Structures are given as C-alpha cells and as structure tokens.
Amino acid sequence: MSSETIMTVPHVNQKKPSSLFNILRKMWDLKLGMMGGVIIVGMLICAVGAHLIAPFDPYEQDIMERLLPPSFLEGGSAKHLLGTDSVGRDTLSRIIYGTRISLIVGISAVLIQVVIGVFLGLFAGYYGGKTDSAISFMVNVMMGFPFILLAMSLVAVIGPSLQNIIFALGITGWPVFTRVTRVETIKLKECEFVLCAKTLAFSTMRILLKHILPNILPSILVLGTVEIARAIIRESLLSFLGLGIQPPTPSWGMMLAEGRDYMLSEWWLAALPGFAIFLSALGINLLGDAIRDIVDPHMRKS
Amino acid sequence: MIQNYTDSILAVRGLKKYFPIKTGVLKKTTGFVRAVDDISFILRRGETLGVVGESGCGKSTVARCLMKLYDITEGAIYFNGKNIANFNDSKLLEYRMMVQMIFQDPYASLNPRMRVKDIIGEAIRVHGLSKNRSWKEDVKDLLNNVGLRESHMARYPHEFSGGQRQRIGIARALAMKPKLIIADEPVSALDVSIQAQIINLLDRLKADFGLSYLIIAHDLAVVEHISDRIIVMYLGNIMETASDKDLYNQPAHPYTRALLNAIPDVGKKQKGNRRMLIKGDVPSPINPPSGCCFHTRCPDMFSLCSREKPKMVEISKNHWVSCLKYKR
Numbered sequence: 001m002s003s004e005t006i007m008t009v010p011h012v013n014q015k016k017p018s019s020l021f022n023i024l025r026k027m028w029d030l031k032l033g034m035m036g037g038v039i040i041v042g043m044l045i046c047a048v049g050a051h052l053i054a055p056f057d058p059y060e061q062d063i064m065e066r067l068l069p070p071s072f073l074e075g076g077s078a079k080h081l082l083g084t085d086s087v088g089r090d091t092l093s094r095i096i097y098g099t100r101i102s103l104i105v106g107i108s109a110v111l112i113q114v115v116i117g118v119f120l121g122l123f124a125g126y127y128g129g130k131t132d133s134a135i136s137f138m139v140n141v142m143m144g145f146p147f148i149l150l151a152m153s154l155v156a157v158i159g160p161s162l163q164n165i166i167f168a169l170g171i172t173g174w175p176v177f178t179r180v181t182r183v184e185t186i187k188l189k190e191c192e193f194v195l196c197a198k199t200l201a202f203s204t205m206r207i208l209l210k211h212i213l214p215n216i217l218p219s220i221l222v223l224g225t226v227e228i229a230r231a232i233i234r235e236s237l238l239s240f241l242g243l244g245i246q247p248p249t250p251s252w253g254m255m256l257a258e259g260r261d262y263m264l265s266e267w268w269l270a271a272l273p274g275f276a277i278f279l280s281a282l283g284i285n286l287l288g289d290a291i292r293d294i295v296d297p298h299m300r301k302s
Numbered sequence: 303m304i305q306n307y308t309d310s311i312l313a314v315r316g317l318k319k320y321f322p323i324k325t326g327v328l329k330k331t332t333g334f335v336r337a338v339d340d341i342s343f344i345l346r347r348g349e350t351l352g353v354v355g356e357s358g359c360g361k362s363t364v365a366r367c368l369m370k371l372y373d374i375t376e377g378a379i380y381f382n383g384k385n386i387a388n389f390n391d392s393k394l395l396e397y398r399m400m401v402q403m404i405f406q407d408p409y410a411s412l413n414p415r416m417r418v419k420d421i422i423g424e425a426i427r428v429h430g431l432s433k434n435r436s437w438k439e440d441v442k443d444l445l446n447n448v449g450l451r452e453s454h455m456a457r458y459p460h461e462f463s464g465g466q467r468q469r470i471g472i473a474r475a476l477a478m479k480p481k482l483i484i485a486d487e488p489v490s491a492l493d494v495s496i497q498a499q500i501i502n503l504l505d506r507l508k509a510d511f512g513l514s515y516l517i518i519a520h521d522l523a524v525v526e527h528i529s530d531r532i533i534v535m536y537l538g539n540i541m542e543t544a545s546d547k548d549l550y551n552q553p554a555h556p557y558t559r560a561l562l563n564a565i566p567d568v569g570k571k572q573k574g575n576r577r578m579l580i581k582g583d584v585p586s587p588i589n590p591p592s593g594c595c596f597h598t599r600c601p602d603m604f605s606l607c608s609r610e611k612p613k614m615v616e617i618s619k620n621h622w623v624s625c626l627k628y629k630r
Contacts, residue, residue: 192411196471199369200425200478201398210424214415 033290039283046099054093055081058250062088067266082272085258091269094250095276101251102280105166105235106228112170113177113231114224118216120174121181122208126189136182139175147172148237155243165244169231180223184216218292225288229281236277252277311482311514312345312368312401316377319363323588336587337363339538339595340377345482350508350515352525352546354561355535358584361518362406364535365486368516369403370394399429402475406487408467412459418445418470419455425477444473447510448503465496472503476511484516489524501528523565526550531620534558537587537595540614544621554623556602594626602627 046053066088069076076083082091124135142150154168188194189212197207236253238244245251247258252273259269320334338360345351353361366372368379370386379386381397389397405411412421419441426437442452448469459467468488475483485504489497505528508515519525525532532549534542534557542555553559560580580599585591591598597607606626615628 192405192407193413195366195369195371196403196405196411196474197413198371199398199403200428200474201395202424202428206428211413215413 030290032286033293036283036286036288036290039279040287043099043103043280043283046096047103050097050100054090054096056090056093058089058094058097059248060089064088067262067269069266070268070272073268083266083268085255085269086262091255091272094255095252095273097250098252098255098273098276099280101162101245101249102232102235102277104162105169106232106284108166109169109173109231109235110224110227112166113173113227114220116170117174117177118181118213118220121178122185122212124178125182125185126204126208126212128186132182135178139178142172142175147234151234151238152241152243155238160238160243160246162245165235165238168238169234173227173231173234176223176227177220180219181216184219185212188212188215222288222292225284225291229284232280232284233277236273309346310344310380311347311382312516313380313383314344314364314368314377315342315380317341317364317367317374317379318376319360319367319372320375333588336538336590338367339587339590341535341538341540342377343533343540343543345514345516348512348514349530350517350528352529352532353516353518353535354520354522354525354532355541356584357520358587359535360538360587361520361535362486363538365403365484365516365518368484369401370397395429399478400480401482401484402478402480404468404471404475404483404485404488407491408464408471409491411471412467414459416458417455418450418457418459418462421459421470422473422477425474429478431477431479440477441473444476447476447507448473463496464492465499468492468496468500469503472500472507476507479511480513482514482516484518486518487520488517490520497524504528521565522561534561537584537590539595540622540624541596542621542623542625548618548621552618552621554617554621554628555625556600557596560601594624 062084065077065080065084066086068080068084068088070083070091071078071081073083080090080092082095084090085094120135120138124132150172151168154171155164158164158167185208194207194211197211202211232252235244235251236256239251239253240257242257245254247254255273256270256277259266259271259273262269317338318336318340319338320336322331323333323335324330325332341360341364343351353364355361363372367374374387381401384393386394386397416424419438422444423437423441426432426440431437432440438455441455445452445454450466450469450473454462454466459470462470468491472488483504488504489500492500501524504515504517507513515528517525517528522532526546529546531543531545533540534549534555536557542549542553542558544552544554549558550562553562557580563579580601582599585595585598591608593606593608593610594600594612597603600607604626610626612624612626612629614622614624616622617628
C-alpha cells in the first residue's frame with residue numbers, strides 16, 4: 001500500500017449538507033398539515049355549531065341594512081362583521097351556515113364515489129380481460145362526458161335538492177377512483193404477497209379486501225380529500241347555476257351567484273364566499289397530504 | 303425417465319408453459335415465450351430436490367405452475383399420483399394445505415400493512431387449523447420454530463431485516479402444515495451470512511415437520527448442502543439431473559460444468575487450466591435455438607448439436623443427461 005492512500009483520506013463532514021434543509025422542510029410539512037387540520041376543525045365546528053356561532057339568523061332580512069360593507073372596510077359596522085347582502089342578511093352567518101351544506105355535500109358525495117369507484121377498480125384490475133375492458137370503457141365514457149352537462153341533466157330530471165345534488169355528484173365523480181384503484185390493483189396482484197394469499201387458498205373477496213385494498217387505501221385517502229374539495233367546488237358551481245341548493249338555504253356557490261350582480265360595486269359579496277370555498281379546499285388538500293404521511297407505516301415509526 | 307411414482311410425492315410429466323405474446327390493436331398472438339418447454343421429473347417423499355439454472359431459464363415458472371398460480375400449457379402434474387388439473391375446489395384446498403411456497407423476495411412477499419401475527423395466523427384462522435386453542439398460540443409456536451420471538455407478533459414487516467422476513471415467510475408456509483414446500487430462490491435476496499442460517503433452518507424444519515422440498519436457486523453453492531438430488535435447467539429444458547454427489551464429482555453436461563466453474567472459491571489457488579466460463583447471455587425463449595438449446599454457448603459444440611434435439615440419457619444410475627455427446 002502506498003503512503004498516499006493513507007494521507008489523502010479527506011476529512012468528511014459528517015453532517016449531510018441538506019440536513020438543516022430537511023429539518024426545516026419537515027417542520028414546514030408538519031405546519032402545513034397542522035394548518036389544514038386547523039381549517040378543517042374550524043369548518044367542522046362551524047358546521048356542527050352553526051346555530052350557536054352565527055351572530056344572526058341566516059334567513060333574517062333587514063332591508064334597512066342591506067349591502068353593508070364588511071367592518072374592516074370604510075362604511076362597515078361592527079354589528080355585521082362581514083357586511084350584509086342585497087336583502088340585508090348577515091354574510092358571516094350565511095357563510096357559517098354554508099359550511100354545513102358544503103361539508104355534507106362534499107363528504108357524502110365522495111363516499112358514494114369511493115364505494116362505486118373502488119369496487120369497480122378492484123374488479124377491473126384483478127380480473128382483467130373482459131371485465132376490465134367493460135369497466136374501463138365505462139370509465140372512459142364517463143370521463144369523456146362533460147361533467148357539467150351530465151350533472152345538469154341529472155339534476156334537471158330528478159329535481160334540485162340536497163340529496164339529489166349529492167347523488168348527482170356521487171354518480172358522476174367515481175371514474176377517478178376506478179382509474180387509480182385499477183392501476184394499483186394491477187400492480188399489486190403480481191406482487192408476491194398476493195400470489196402467496198392465493199397459495200394459502202384465500203377467497204378472492206378476502207384477497208381483494210384484506211390484501212389489496214389496505215395497500216391502496218393511502219392513495220384513495222389522498223385522492224378522496226382532493227375529491228371532497230372538488231365536490232365542494234362543484235356543488236358551488238351547480239348552486240351558482242341555480243341547479244344546486246335552492247334559495248334561501250345558504251350555500252357558498254349560491255352566495256357567489258347572488259354576489260355576481262354587485263361585482264363591480266360591492267365586490268365582497270362574491271369575494272367572501274369565494275374565499276370560503278378556496279380556504280376549505282386548501283385546508284382539505286393540506287390535511288390530505290398530512291394524512292398520507294401518517295397512514296403510511298413506513299413513515300409512522302421513523 | 304420416470305419408472306415408478308409409488309414413492310413420489312410429486313411427479314411432473316412433459317410440463318410446458320408458453321406465455322403468448324400479444325401485439326397490435328387486436329391483441330393477436332404473434333408468438334410464445336417458451337418459459338418451460340417439456341420437462342419431466344419426480345420428487346420423492348422426504349427428498350430435497352434442488353433446481354438450478356441461470357435467470358430466465360424457467361425455474362420460477364415451474365414453481366408457479368406447481369402452485370397452480372399459472373395454468374399449464376401442456377403436460378401434467380401428479381400429486382400423490384393424482385393429476386392436480388382435475389382437482390375440484392375442496393381437493394384444491396387440500397392440495398394447497400399440503401403444498402406451500404416460500405417466495406423469493408422477502409420484501410415483496412409480506413403484506414406491508416399486516417402485523418406478523420396476522421400474516422402467519424390468517425391461514426390458521428380462515429381455515430380453522432388450530433385445534434382446541436387460540437390461533438395465537440399456534441403463531442407463537444411457529445415463531446419459535448423459525449427462530450423468532452413472541453414479542454415480534456405485533457410488529458409490521460418493515461421492522462425486520464431480510465433474513466427475519468424470510469423466517470416469517472417460512473412460518474407462514476408452515477402454518478398450513480404442509481408436506482411439500484416449494485422454495486423459489488429462498489435465499490437469493492439475502493446476505494451470504496444469512497443465507498447459511500436460512501438454509502440450516504430449512505434443513506432442521508425438514509426433519510422436525512417431515513417435509514419434502516423443491517428448492518430453486520440460481521447458484522449451485524446454495525443447493526449443494528441441502529439437496530439430495532439436483533436438476534439443472536437451461537432455457538426451459540432439463541439439462542442434467544443427478545444425485546448431489548454425482549453432480550458435483552462427475553458433472554456430465556457442459557452447462558453443469560460451467561455452472562460449477564462459476565462458483566467463486568476464495569483463497570484457493572486455481573490449479574492447472576483456467577476456469578471454463580461460458581460467454582454471452584441466455585438466448586431468447588421466444589426463438590429458442592434449434593437442436594440442443596445450449597449449442598449456441600456450448601464449448602463442446604459439434605455439428606450435430608444445432609440439428610438434433612438431445613434426449614435424456616442415463617449415463618450411470620439415476621444420473622440423466624440431455625446431451626448429444628452421450629447419445630447411444
């Protein structure tokens with residue numbers, strides 16, 4: 001051995017250059033998840049305790065105090081923190097009550113989507129062949145069909161009501177879940193632990209539900225949160241078009257629609273419910289990312 | 303080559319497994335991957351049969367055909383003298399109880415979302431295999447048998463090392479109380495030091511549970527200690543089959559000699575001539591070479607090899623070779 005080899009062992013800095021960055025990043029990730037959690041918890045409190053929190057009855061009209069700006073703007077009063085709408089209803093109270101509708105619609109619609117989508121995806125992915133072709137064809141037809149047209153015609157036929165909105169959103173939104181589930185199932189069914197389940201003579205149902213489904217649940221969960229946010233936005237869209245929640249029930253989308261007529265002068269009428277939609281979607285998405293990290297057993301212990 | 307199956311637990315006759323290659327929009331079958339091309343062998347009760355060969359020679363396909371994970375293209379597999387293709391559901395369940403498999407990759411063969419006790423105990427619970435006691439007791443016994451502790455029961459697979467994971471896989475196979483275990487490269491994913499431990503464990507379990515083994519490996523050194531008989535496979539065909547000693551001391555087939563030469567021996571000086579190593583890769587099983595499938599890489603190749611397919615020839619007792627050099 002030459003003497004050089006001994007000499008030229010460089011002093012290696014034990015710390016990885018990115019360690020500080022990683023720590024900061026983890027804190028940041030955690031903070032974002034916390035933020036999402038705080039937003040969601042806030043939404044849940046608003047939804048459950050709307051009648052306790054809201055300062056006014058959301059249906060109470062006061063024609064003398066119509067179109068008041070929020071209190072932080074010039075001309076606003078402390079009585080109506082976020083101002084009033086065109087018939088003098090308190091905007092803050094209506095937004096708080098609107099949380100109820102949004103959460104109920106978002107969560108219920110996504111539950112329907114998950115049940116339909118995941119089951120079809122599992123079958124398509126696991127059985128392959130003709131089953132897969134048939135289900136994939138259905139998915140492609142649903143995906144190719146403009147959502148708004150489908151939902152509009154559905155609601156037009158069955159009539160606009162809370163249950164029907166949920167039904168319409170649920171029945172139109174499942175293809176995303178089928179796609180994700182199908183691909184993951186195809187990937188997993190060749191996995192050795194699934195082959196092993198076959199050699200242990202487990203039934204197909206057991207293999208699908210106990211061996212494959214738990215391994216795609218994180219993806220479903222993350223996708224589910226994104227889809228809740230999307231369902232909330234779509235409910236707003238339908239309500240905006242007058243096919244969703246019917247007045248005077250407070251819904252963010254409908255408030256947005258009502259505010260449209262005053263967009264140039266009283267812009268906050270549209271901006272405030274719009275901000276509520278944005279905030280809830282953001283919160284749900286942030287929480288979804290955090291949940292994905294938590295449910296992954298690899299992440300849990302490390 | 304099979305005279306009697308009276309003492310055989312498993313007999314394979316003319317097994318073929320072709321995978322169709324589908325191309326184009328219409329999914330027309332344009333060819334076949336001949337993963338296993340007409341092989342026959344028997345496995346005697348209480349015997350350990352090693353199957354060796356390079357990657358892609360069809361060893362794992364054989365294992366999966368035996369486990370009924372694949373539908374075979376041609377041929378028959380007899381378990382205790384009965385054709386497994388004709389098994390109905392209850393017979394198949396019985397077969398699955400008797401024949402279990404250990405998988406190659408201990409990282410992929412355990413469900414990452416199940417605890418160890420559920421991985422091992424699920425079969426016991428589902429099929430009601432524990433008698434007069436809790437299934438958890440059976441799991442504890444199995445864990446002790448494979449050298450793990452009871453405290454491991456509530457853990458997830460990712461908390462274990464590769465060797466420990468393979469032990470869990472072995473315990474899971476044992477849970478069905480099988481008579482035959484098919485081990486598909488049980489140690490190839492493990493460190494060399496761990497390999498010996500697992501091989502020794504398999505050897506001990508064989509005696510304790512009265513098992514027969516079919517052990518697949520790509521490395522002759524792995525099956526050397528544990529096997530009674532060894533089958534050498536190449537490109538879906540059996541090249542040579544002989545007892546452990548015969549194969550090591552008098553390898554007859556050029557391919558077997560090449561495999562033996564490929565075992566690295568650290569510290570020993572090479573005596574005399576240089577190692578005989580074969581060059582190149584295994585030819586594609588889509589278009590296997592004509593005649594003897596090994597002739598493209600065979601150091602002893604002569605003109606007949608590319609034209610005539612060799613038949614199995616018994617050169618000494620229970621030592622069969624598929625090579626034209628030994629043609630009679």
